[in-house]
Each structure stands twice: as C-alpha cells, then as structure tokens.
Amino acid sequence: MIESASESDEINKGVQPLDKVMMDLGLTDANLVDKSRKKIVFRMVAKARKGRRIKLRHQMKILEVLNDLVMDKKFTFTDLFNYTGPRG
Secondary structure: OOOOHHHHHHHEOOOOHHHHHHHHHOOOHHHHHHHOOOOOOHHHHHHHHHOEOOOHHHHHHHHHHHHHHOOOOOOOHHHHOOOOOOOO
C-alpha cells in the first residue's frame, strides 16, 4: 500500500522536542526503558523521538519516566511533544 502525502504527515510529525531534551541531558533510550515502572519498550521511545505518531498513553508514560529520571526539573507534555497522539 502506498501512503499519500497527507497520510504520511499524519504518521510522521518530525523530530520531537523530546529528542533534544534527552540529548541535552545525556540520556539514551535505554535509560528510559530501564527506569520505567510501566512497560516502555525501545521501539516506543525511538518512535517518540523521531516523531512517528504514538498513542497518547505512550506519550504520557514517557513523560512520567523522564520526570522520574530528572529530579531537578519537571517536564510538561508540551516540553516533549508538539502533537497529541490518538487516545486508545
């Protein structure tokens, strides 16, 4: 199946602010996966950083884990993502 440009835009949201935050803090995908109390997998973090559309619940899990890792700053949803994923 070939995606149209609009379908591709719906799936690809471009590199997210999460990527820069993690790079600035020296964090890797593994840091988030290892610290996760809820199930987060490498693929989920990689997709989130690259801007591949992920569900809202996955975005919230990533936000929670990042806030658990970084004690001196609390991030908000908009610090990490420039779109809101679908519910479900």
